[in-house]
Amino acid sequence: MTTTAASAGQGLASGPPHAPRQEDLATPALERFLARGRAQVVDEHDRALWEALHGLTDGGKRFRPALLMHLHRALGGRDHHVASAVADAIELLHTAFVIHDDVIDGDEVRRGRPNVGGTFAGRARATGASPERSHHYGEAAGILAGDLALAGAVREIALCGARRDVVVRLLDLLEEVLHRSAAGELADVRVSLTVEASLADTLDIAEWKTAAYSFELPLQAAAVLAEAPEDVVVALGAVGRCLGVAFQLQDDLDGVFATAEQTGKDPLCDLREGKCTALITVARSTRRWEELAQYVGDPDLTADGARRARELLTACGARRAVEILVRDLREAAVAGTAALPGTAREPLLEMIRLLLPRTAPSTAAAPAEDRTRARTRVRGAA
Incomplete structure (x- = not known):
């Protein structure tokens, strides 16, 4: 399905002053912009x-x-x-x-x-x-x-x-997203300056930078355009936050543990950059960090070094802790769809299945002390 598959002959609702002409709307917005x-x-x-x-x-x-x-x-x-x-x-x-x-x-x-x-x-x-x-x-x-x-x-x-009141509502949503995304970008740079970022900090950044515009905005905009009740708009915002944060956390996991064929990017890139993700934040609180720190953020990291880093991220419980958090957030997003009209629930559930396929958390063994500390941090931030 493309986002521009609309009938050229369909009538338009009365719009704001200077609204585009019918024949203009037959051209996709991206093409008009370019x-x-x-x-x-x-x-x-x-x-x-x-x-x-x-x-x-x-x-x-x-x-x-x-x-x-x-x-x-x-x-x-x-x-x-x-x-x-x-x-x-x-x-x-x-x-x-x-x-x-x-x-x-x-x-x-x-x-x-x-x-x-x-x-x-x-x-x-x-x-x-x-x-x-x-x-x-x-x-x-x-x-x-x-x-x-x-x-x-x-x-x-x-x-x-769209009608003037609908456009105003959409612009309000956009303004909120721009504000939160700017705060998320600033926080993302700030936490890279120090090693003191908490798991709550990294989850906030995922919510502001990813969930807000990639999930909350399109879901809520769809509801506003369809003139759905306000409680549906609010419920979609909650679903979008859970789905967006889970999506970002899974992307962080894939950036370290998936192959280049699976992600389309260099599997050493995220480790070399040493970005302050939830995975790294959890690992930093464990006794394995002293050894792991030499690999995270090393611009000259080798394939062997990356392999050892992945072993340590698994052994310290960080990988499993984040996988569990992804699973819990996915389940929360699924549960949130119960507040939606029946006709909307299944399409959204299908999108959740496509974006976050259900997978079991890693069962690799980790020391009991490391598992306990990692899970405690995740629960405290959730």
């Missing part, structure tokens, strides 16, 4: 910036728009043109966050190819610029491209064609 940008380019460098943006919006899993569109239909929503525009706007918001996240992390590669920053850093190097100046140019391009995508997402929601 077409407007290309039509206004001022030089070849500006054109390259929009080409880089287009590259980031092409492909990807697009599960956020899929969440919105599936649930919108399940809740009885009828105006799929409008829902499609908002779904595409949320994907554009995701693009903006991805670009800015790469700038914050200093990354120049995404999905195995240069990202916006990497593209423009490469262009600068080709002219003979120094590595430092080239990297700075790439960072500038990333910040600006992310700003353009963010402004485009806000514009698409504001002019999606």
Whole structure:
């Protein structure tokens, strides 16, 4: 299913002033955004910036728009043109966050190819610029491209064609998400400055950075567009928080324990970066950390070193503790669907099954002391 599969002849509800024309809404929001940008380019460098943006919006899993569109239909929503525009706007918001996240992390590669920053850093190097100046140019391009995508997402929601009160409600949701995502990014950088972050801190970051815009926003936006009762909107927010945090924790586990074929990324990357994930936070509280610390955050970590790090993360109970937390959050998300109308429950349960397949926690042996300490930390933060 695509997020833009809407009938071109379907009527629109009365929208806010300056709402897009019917024929405009037949064009997907992402295409409109890119077409407007290309039509206004001022030089070849500006054109390259929009080409880089287009590259980031092409492909990807697009599960956020899929969440919105599936649930919108399940809740009885009828105006799929409008829902499609908002779904595409949320994907554009995701693009903006991805670009800015790469700038914050200093990354120049995404999905195995240069990202916006990497593209423009490469262009600068080709002219003979120094590595430092080239990297700075790439960072500038990333910040600006992310700003353009963010402004485009806000514009698409504001002019999606929904009634004025619905648009205001959607913009309120968006404003809250932007606030929480900014707080999450700042916290993510802050906890990397020290080793004192708690498990509660890492769970908050997962909620603010991932759950808020990837799950809560599309689910709640679907309900608002379908004019569902407020208690349904609230219930979907709770489901989205549990699902989003579980999704991020599982992604952290996969980043260390899954293969490159399974994740599409270097299995040494997360360990080399030494990011303060729940997995690392739990491990840091165990007696195995003294040995494990030499591997986590080592930019020159070898495959053998990574293998030993995985053994220690399993032996100290950290892996099992996080797997249990993923399972508990998944079950909480499933339980939360009971508050939804019957027609919406099954599609959402199916999405949960797809995004978080049910797996049993690791049964690898761990010292009793380590297991107890790890589980205590998880329970205290849940």
